[in-house]
Amino acid sequence: MIILSGIQPSGRLHIGNYLGAVRNWLTLQEDAANACRFFLADWHSLTEAFDPTTKAAQVRELAVELLALGVDPERVVFFRQSDIHEHLELAWYLTCVTPVGELERMTQFKDKTAHGESPSVGLFTYPVLMAADVLMYRTNAAEPVHVPVGHDQVQHLELTNDLARRFNNRFGATFPEVQPLLTSTARVMSLKDPTRKMSKSHGPDHCLFLNDAPEEVERKLRSAVTDVGSPTSPGDMSPGVATLFSILEAFGTPDEMAHFRAQHANGTIKYSELKPAVARAFAEYFGAFRESKRALLADPARVDAILAQGAERAHTLVASTMQAVRTRVGIR
Numbered sequence: 001m002i003i004l005s006g007i008q009p010s011g012r013l014h015i016g017n018y019l020g021a022v023r024n025w026l027t028l029q030e031d032a033a034n035a036c037r038f039f040l041a042d043w044h045s046l047t048e049a050f051d052p053t054t055k056a057a058q059v060r061e062l063a064v065e066l067l068a069l070g071v072d073p074e075r076v077v078f079f080r081q082s083d084i085h086e087h088l089e090l091a092w093y094l095t096c097v098t099p100v101g102e103l104e105r106m107t108q109f110k111d112k113t114a115h116g117e118s119p120s121v122g123l124f125t126y127p128v129l130m131a132a133d134v135l136m137y138r139t140n141a142a143e144p145v146h147v148p149v150g151h152d153q154v155q156h157l158e159l160t161n162d163l164a165r166r167f168n169n170r171f172g173a174t175f176p177e178v179q180p181l182l183t184s185t186a187r188v189m190s191l192k193d194p195t196r197k198m199s200k201s202h203g204p205d206h207c208l209f210l211n212d213a214p215e216e217v218e219r220k221l222r223s224a225v226t227d228v229g230s231p232t233s234p235g236d237m238s239p240g241v242a243t244l245f246s247i248l249e250a251f252g253t254p255d256e257m258a259h260f261r262a263q264h265a266n267g268t269i270k271y272s273e274l275k276p277a278v279a280r281a282f283a284e285y286f287g288a289f290r291e292s293k294r295a296l297l298a299d300p301a302r303v304d305a306i307l308a309q310g311a312e313r314a315h316t317l318v319a320s321t322m323q324a325v326r327t328r329v330g331i332r
Contacts, residue, residue, distance in 0.1 A: 001034050002145045004137050006041035009062040014207040016188040016198040024183050029075045036076035037137050043081050047123040068292035079310035086318045091132035097166040098128055131160035134178050136318050141173045148181040171328035191224040194239035211290050214283035221279045226271050244278050252281035
């Protein structure tokens with residue numbers, strides 16, 4: 001099964017990124033039947049405000065963190081999107097068969113304009129580039145590419161299939177239908193405002209970053225909000241408490257979970273005990289990751305070599321697709 005997935009470089013990975021995407025990558029690469037292509041979506045990250053003096057370092061740090069978490073460049077094709085210029089070439093061909101109305105209906109564009117913003121053309125057309133990212137890695141006109149997504153991202157794949165059909169109808173059978181690989185992704189909430197999803201944009205104390213030092217993890221969790229919102233019925237958890245339990249469930253032991261769940265059920269739970277337990281479980285789980293990240297950051301030549309190897313493999317994979325596309329549209 002061909003699998004394609006990318007992550008934008010937008011700062012250090014936090015727990016939501018890990019549980020929502022990276023953990024699934026690590027599972028998918030373990031199956032020898034999967035042909036995984038995982039990439040750093042650096043072109044996509046340019047559609048939002050960014051600092052050009054730090055962007056390259058941000059991309060490298062994402063590569064380092066993914067490798068430190070266990071993404072295996074020997075098992076998967078791991079590459080930087082901007083190393084494969086064919087993505088932009090295919091995006092242009094697809095743009096030429098994309099009706100404006102299709103893009104005006106995309107959720108992210110609609111949300112921006114609904115708030116009175118005037119988004120860039122890049123944000124308007126990025127779903128076409130996303131479609132090119134996926135369609136690029138088909139092996140023939142029949143075998144589908146599978147994309148791991150949550151239910152909120154299905155709209156992008158529907159557009160991808162619409163564009164594939166439009167291209168096929170105009171130029172001949174070229175692209176197979178893309179298949180969503182629906183995944184159940186954990187919705188991790190902010191430590192400071194557990195009614196909102198965890199996001200770097202809210203500030204560093206709202207997030208648990210994977211490379212936070214143990215003392216930093218403990219500090220953040222010590223001040224984590226627990227009593228925002230009211231349970232709907234006895235025995236239910238407030239959003240803040242539910243966030244702490246979700247972290248413990250992901251990284252702690254079953255015995256710890258059972259212990260604190262029993263305390264919560266009988267009303268004897270002490271957050272002064274729960275919070276350190278959550279901090280300890282999280283810090284210990286990512287201890288090896290922190291060490292591996294330090295080692296990779298100290299060896300930039302190794303990271304460069306891995307990305308160069310990934311780019312070479314990706315170029316080999318896309319060559320036949322692009323030759324077919326150029327022939328179909330009549331410019332080669």
